[in-house]
Amino acid sequence: MGGKSTLIRQAGAIVILAQMGCYVPAKSCQLTPLTRIFSRLGASDRILAGESTFFVELSETASILRNADSHSLVLLDEFGRGTATFDGTAIASSVLDTLVSKVKCLTLFSTHYHSILDEARGWAGVQLGHMQCLVSEDDDKESESIIFLYKLAEGSCPKSYGFNVAKLAGINSEIISLAKKKADEMNRTAERLKALRKLARISQDIDPVES
Secondary structure: OOOHHHHHHHHHHHHHHHHHOOOOOOOOOOOOOOOEEEEEOOOOOEOOOOEOHHHHHHHHHHHHHHHOOOOEEEEEEOOOOOOOHHHHHHHHHHHHHHHHHHHOOEEEEEOOOHHHHHHHOOOOOOOOEEEEEEEOOOOOHHHOOEEEEEEEEEOOOOOOOHHHHHHHOOOOHHHHHHHHHHHHHHHHHHHHHHHHHHHHHHHHHOOOOOO
């Protein structure tokens, strides 16, 4: 909805146009010559081969990790969404870490996993961005509306707008209200787990006192 997938595809197309010597749709362009472009976009399975959507996603990503180098451009759109949240987040974070720290290639990596953003915030060479939108301010949260601006801005997205999109798609308001309550419960549980992990790390860093 916000335009991030289109932006990633457009970046790949512009690189090809620029290296061909063609005009590009931009006021100015700074080009880094690249040898190869790798992409992992969209979601589809291979029924005849017996390969699920997530398997296809992983096999294509494995090929990227084997063949990409520091002169490559890698485009990954919502990698890890085809499996359970924790597994998807862990695999996506590890792949991104490998691309940043070992392959060291130019990479455009989009995700809805906010925990990855929190982790990548401190990595050298990583710049966060989000697609801008406007949300109407209203005392009644149920009547909020959202307008997508289709512009890339610096920094991570301040919040998720999934409920606003659900409203635009025509999901019943009662279902959305129930979903919000469940989301609040999940967020509280996640915050408690985060606090426990922090306490565990602190306790491990404290040297035992000799008697």
